[in-house]
Amino acid sequence: MVSAGYDDAVETRELRYFVAVAEELHFGRAAQRLAMTQPPLSRAIQQLERRLGVVLLHRTARAVALTEAGSVLLWEARAALDAVEAAERRTRRAAAESPGVVLATKAGASSELLSKLLDAYAAEPGAVAVEVMLCGPGEQEGLLRDGRADVALLHRPFDTTAGLDTEDLHTEQQVVVLPAGHPLANRPHMSIAEVTTLADLPLPRWPRRGGGYPDGPGPQVRDHTQLFQLIALGRACAVVPESLRAHLRDDHATVPVPDAPTVTTVIAWPAHSRSKAVADLVRTATCL
Template identity: 85%
Template sequence: METRELRYFVAVAEELHFGRAAQRLAMAQPPLSRAIQQLERRLGVVLLHRGTRAIALTEAGSVLLREARTALDAVEAAEHRTRRAAADQPGVVLATKAGASRELLSKLLHAYAADPGAVPVEVMLCGPGQPESLLRNGRADAALLHRPYDTMAGFDTEDLHTEHQVAVLPAGHPLADRPHISIAEIYALTDLPLPRWPRHDGSYADGPGPQVRDHTQLFQLIALGLACAVVPESLRAQLRDDHAIVPVPDAPAVTTVIAWPPHSRSKAVADLVQTATRL
């Protein structure tokens, strides 16, 4: 299989629509359809159920989608890491969610900079889900991820910090004075829908909640009475007087981890990980 074919298939599998996939790939629909048919013939399997109005992935198609994403990430990672290895100035690229683990990140950068062998650290602040993608495609050397929201499969990791989660509501909401609230009660709120974060392919799931890309945007929407959210307790420091916090005892605990590719042989990454676990 060629990487071009895999990119074609991933686009169709994520869009589940040949027209939208062709538009996304900036190509005409007929050659895209022919390419997928050729891929099916070569593999000897049916990848897509083609209906009159919609298409759906077969079991084989679901497997290829998962494997193709991994393969394409690996190809892209090889390109990025090879180019960085040839750079005159050594350094480490660390990806993390903007606003998350702020205190831990500050301590980590300060402690690592004091190491005699420290190299410059470029911090990439991005939206939810993006640090994992940046680590997989080689744009980052290490990342601060958060279990259970990020996928750790394929990475080496060290747990750094575990914390409880809280509900963030507009100040003055009827539930704001409660000693605690359950996940079920939060999902049942019709006046305060939960936000919708971007998925792996950049699209959003259907639902009543607003589309958000970062916590700054989210907290503004909550203050306006347009949403609520369940977030790690450490984000409390970013909230204002027009927010209320209510503990959510049955929400899963969030663990911050530092992750890196298992095949990494970078001494700088090893030193950064060692500093993080020491903290």
């Protein structure tokens, strides 16, 4: 965010100040959050408005509100600050004594694919150490975008890949997981409509719902381990990729759900990445 000359360049510090005020909509609370006093914060926001030549905030004695221009800057400033933080993390990692690659993946998902990928990459000339970050559903995308991970295994339609470079690795159908012995456990298939109307086995609620996760009125779950325990107890059911069958116990049953959206595992990385290690890892993944 730079205008005509360097003297008019917006500073990262000013963006942080503005985001704090825009989120708090109160100069006093924003100053406290930034561990500074209010007068220099007010002056910094005024200077930012002069640099840009726009009014960012409507101020009265009782309230602070964003202008349309302020709303745009809030969105853009958050993205810019996230990008700066991600760049800092990746730069420090690249300068480490033993640089490596951080790969984020959902715990329990794509385990066979991940094992093959790690073994195949380790056999490549010039391979570096790969740190695997196991996380909950939907978390690996955030780790990749904020720079804590260099590459990730994501799953469409659950994860958003907009703005990332990706390669498709594997596509699979979905199944509904039921308690073993349930009257419907021997069905040859079920529809999404049938699954969502099971009165005795409600679909769970996810804290961070992904685009492809059917959400329901059932218990809130944090991860698949908790989910599968609840299913075995007869408290819930769930629609999951069929590869998760490998993690189920004898007290679970699965039924295909042909009209559920297919799930595609992709390897994703930042579009601007220039890491040779990331490129080599991606190339290995696409050759499996």
